[in-house]
Amino acid sequence: MKLLTRYNRVNLLTTIVVMLITGIIYYQAISVILINQLEKDLVVEENEIFEYVSLNHHLPQVFKSNDQQITFTEASPGSVRREFINTIYRNYNNVKYVKRHHHRDDEEEFESGRGLITSVTVGDKYYKVLIVVSTVEVEDLIKIIFGITAGVILLLLVTLYTTNRLLLNRLWQPFYDLLKELRFFNVTDNKDIPLGKTNIDEFEELNQAIIGMSTRVKSDYKELKSFTENASHELLTPIAVINSKLDTLIQTDSFSLQQSKLLSDLYSAVSKLTRLNQSLLLLVKIENRLLESNEHIDLKLHIEEMLIQFEEIFLDKELKVSSDLGEKELVTSTYLVDILLNNLLGNAIRHNHPGGEIRIKLTPESLTIQNTGRPEALKQDQIFVRFHKSTESEGSGLGLTISRQICENLKFTLNYGYKAPYHTFTVSF
Amino acid sequence: MKILIIEDEKGLRESIEEYFTEAGNICETASNYQEGLSKVSLYSYDCILLDITLPGGSGIDILKHLKRDNNNDGLLIISAKNSLDDRLEGLDLGADDYLVKPFHLSELRARVTAIIRRKTFNGSNQLVFNEINIDLLAKTVNVNNQPIKLTRKEYALLLYFLANKGKVVSKNAIAEHLWGDGMDLANNFDFIYSHIKNLRKKLIEAGSNDYIQAAYGMGYKFTNP
Numbered sequence: 001m002k003l004l005t006r007y008n009r010v011n012l013l014t015t016i017v018v019m020l021i022t023g024i025i026y027y028q029a030i031s032v033i034l035i036n037q038l039e040k041d042l043v044v045e046e047n048e049i050f051e052y053v054s055l056n057h058h059l060p061q062v063f064k065s066n067d068q069q070i071t072f073t074e075a076s077p078g079s080v081r082r083e084f085i086n087t088i089y090r091n092y093n094n095v096k097y098v099k100r101h102h103h104r105d106d107e108e109e110f111e112s113g114r115g116l117i118t119s120v121t122v123g124d125k126y127y128k129v130l131i132v133v134s135t136v137e138v139e140d141l142i143k144i145i146f147g148i149t150a151g152v153i154l155l156l157l158v159t160l161y162t163t164n165r166l167l168l169n170r171l172w173q174p175f176y177d178l179l180k181e182l183r184f185f186n187v188t189d190n191k192d193i194p195l196g197k198t199n200i201d202e203f204e205e206l207n208q209a210i211i212g213m214s215t216r217v218k219s220d221y222k223e224l225k226s227f228t229e230n231a232s233h234e235l236l237t238p239i240a241v242i243n244s245k246l247d248t249l250i251q252t253d254s255f256s257l258q259q260s261k262l263l264s265d266l267y268s269a270v271s272k273l274t275r276l277n278q279s280l281l282l283l284v285k286i287e288n289r290l291l292e293s294n295e296h297i298d299l300k301l302h303i304e305e306m307l308i309q310f311e312e313i314f315l316d317k318e319l320k321v322s323s324d325l326g327e328k329e330l331v332t333s334t335y336l337v338d339i340l341l342n343n344l345l346g347n348a349i350r351h352n353h354p355g356g357e358i359r360i361k362l363t364p365e366s367l368t369i370q371n372t373g374r375p376e377a378l379k380q381d382q383i384f385v386r387f388h389k390s391t392e393s394e395g396s397g398l399g400l401t402i403s404r405q406i407c408e409n410l411k412f413t414l415n416y417g418y419k420a421p422y423h424t425f426t427v428s429f
Numbered sequence: 430m431k432i433l434i435i436e437d438e439k440g441l442r443e444s445i446e447e448y449f450t451e452a453g454n455i456c457e458t459a460s461n462y463q464e465g466l467s468k469v470s471l472y473s474y475d476c477i478l479l480d481i482t483l484p485g486g487s488g489i490d491i492l493k494h495l496k497r498d499n500n501n502d503g504l505l506i507i508s509a510k511n512s513l514d515d516r517l518e519g520l521d522l523g524a525d526d527y528l529v530k531p532f533h534l535s536e537l538r539a540r541v542t543a544i545i546r547r548k549t550f551n552g553s554n555q556l557v558f559n560e561i562n563i564d565l566l567a568k569t570v571n572v573n574n575q576p577i578k579l580t581r582k583e584y585a586l587l588l589y590f591l592a593n594k595g596k597v598v599s600k601n602a603i604a605e606h607l608w609g610d611g612m613d614l615a616n617n618f619d620f621i622y623s624h625i626k627n628l629r630k631k632l633i634e635a636g637s638n639d640y641i642q643a644a645y646g647m648g649y650k651f652t653n654p
Contacts, residue, residue: 236509237438240531244444247534250597250648251448260645267601267647274531309608312582316620 004168011164012157019153023146030145034138035114039084042116045070045131053120059127068133077126080119089113089134111136174198178210185214187221225284232281239277242270279398282339286405291333299328299337300362306341307360310349319352323360328367328429332410340406343399344369344425351423359422365429370422377418384414430475430545431455435465435491436507437483441530445478448534449541451595462486469495469502475545476503478537479524481510489522496523503544507532533602535593542592558591559653560637572635582607583628590641590651599648625649 045068052060062070069089089111115132174196181193193214195207246266255263285291303325307314314321330337348358348371356372382388384404389397407414407427417424432449436442437460446456457472459465462485469477469491477495481488492504506519509530516527525544528537546556546565556563562571568584570577579587589606590598603621629641644650 233509236530237441240509241438241440241444243531244441244448244534247599247602248444248447250599250644255645257646260647263645264600264647267599270531271601271605312620312624313608316623 072127075128080128087115174203293333297330300325325362367427433474433477435459436480481508535598535602539592572637577635597644
């Protein structure tokens with residue numbers, strides 16, 4: 001869930017609840033005030049009746065009116081208790097109401113009303129007086145007020161929603177910008193994360209924290225890299241000594257079969273160590289972009305030369321090599337392209353079975369190298385990991401890592417796929 | 430030939446010295462910058478093997494010194510630094526070749542031989558060993574004045590053997606020489622065997638002696654029988 005959605009949801013929900021509660025209180029308050037007003041009118045009317053009676057000593061004439069109805073009924077003395085009641089109001093032939101309620105054609109209508117029961121004594125007669133006023137007007141008023149309030153609430157909600165949306169999107173823009181930059185963050189890159197200016201303290205703090213973190217990560221990474229580089233460099237001399245001593249040793253007298261077997265194994269181990277070390281150094285150099293140059297390379301010619309170089313090995317492993325090479329020119333480092341081709345082709349040879357097949361296809365868009373081999377797909381996510389290799393592999397486990405790193409540097413992509421019986425590596429230019 | 434080895438690592442220096450010392454060769458050594466500089470100033474060599482990182486100074490400075498003096502000694506840089514820039518700097522300054530550590534002594538020997546051959550190029554580009562005669566420019570091989578047809582790899586192999594005659598050359602060294610160290614196909618030397626077999630067959634069929642001997646299953650030796 002997006003922050004904005006979450007925020008809007010909570011915000012709108014609380015606004016609605018608060019508005020509803022306010023609405024109810026508002027409604028109640030207005031009702032009470034208006035009813036009070038009505039009751040005051042009723043009391044005024046009552047007083048008028050009392051005054052009239054005390055002045056004229058007979059009951060006033062009762063007029064039918066829109067506003068109020070007064071009825072007098074004789075009652076036994078003292079039986080009437082003065083009180084306000086909710087009652088109904090009988091509306092006679094009221095044009096306004098007929099018009100409004102035109103679906104009803106009987107002329108008598110009942111509306112809710114507020115009444116005051118009181119008593120008056122005229123001479124020796126005791127009368128119960130009922131004064132009723134229609135509350136329809138009041139209710140209409142309340143309805144209008146309520147409608148306006150509801151409208152305001154709705155308007156408020158819409159405004160809140162849209163402003164929140166606009167404002168939050170704007171406010172969070174630095175955050176989204178930062179997120180985008182972080183997504184492209186690469187420890188091997190030498191450039192810093194470009195951070196937009198913001199005058200919001202929180203984002204400024206976040207920016208600072210991220211700058212600090214990336215600097216730390218980069219310096220740690222650099223340290224690690226220079227450690228690898230130094231360690232590999234330091235290893236070169238002892239390896240060179242071992243190598244030269246072995247070369248010297250085999251010049252001495254004759255060896256037994258067992259001794260020569262031991263020496264062969266030593267040679268193999270040393271050459272493996274050498275290659276491993278060279279691969280590590282190479283990887284560091286590629287990552288540091290120390291091997292970049294702009295040479296024009298005729299890739300077709302390059303691959304053809306490489307195929308000639310590997311000819312004996314193809315023959316030896318009885319590999320069937322077919323190539324479909326189109327024209328393609330690259331402007332980059334010959335050295336890197338050589339390593340890339342060497343690694344990919346080397347893999348296609350090494351992981352092939354005798355009598356297998358290698359297919360090479362070069363188009364202006366991509367270079368595809370397919371080979372037969374173990375009839376199962378390799379794990380996509382693992383093959384490019386350092387030192388990951390199949391159990392029977394004699395390689396350093398760095399070949400594909402180097403290949404991918406080279407592709408990254410040259411802005412190519414390297415992908416693997418398996419479709420029986422071919423393992424396919426594709427370099428997309 | 431007279432060779433100077435300027436290398437601070439004792440083990441390596443001694444191995445190289447031992448490998449190059451034989452009848453007709455004089456090997457001198459220097460273990461630091463000062464010693465190296467004084468030797469190259471005083472004497473003349475056919476080839477100088479120069480390490481870049483030396484105690485007391487940089488091999489590059491010795492190289493510059495030599496070139497300032499118009500010294501025409503052959504010069505091969507042996508360095509642990511395998512960067513294109515270092516290599517280019519060395520070669521630009523006038524070094525004849527650049528070899529990266531670690532290397533096989535047979536490879537070093539082949540490179541040194543090639544340098545000396547180029548330096549002492551007396552109007553002749555013929556390399557003669559008994560009945561075998563190689564034209565280095567035309568890259569043709571004659572045995573008893575009869576041309577034999579060698580593939581590129583076989584030709585390279587023959588030159589490599591001749592530079593290391595009398596020495597046991599390991600299969601690893603041969604593989605690296607022929608395919609470069611980028612070719613990572615350890616423990617599979619069958620393809621070397623077939624090249625050597627073919628070369629040997631062609632030489633013998635043309636009437637040459639059988640010079641190539643297998644050495645205890647780990648290498649080969651090109652030697653006068």
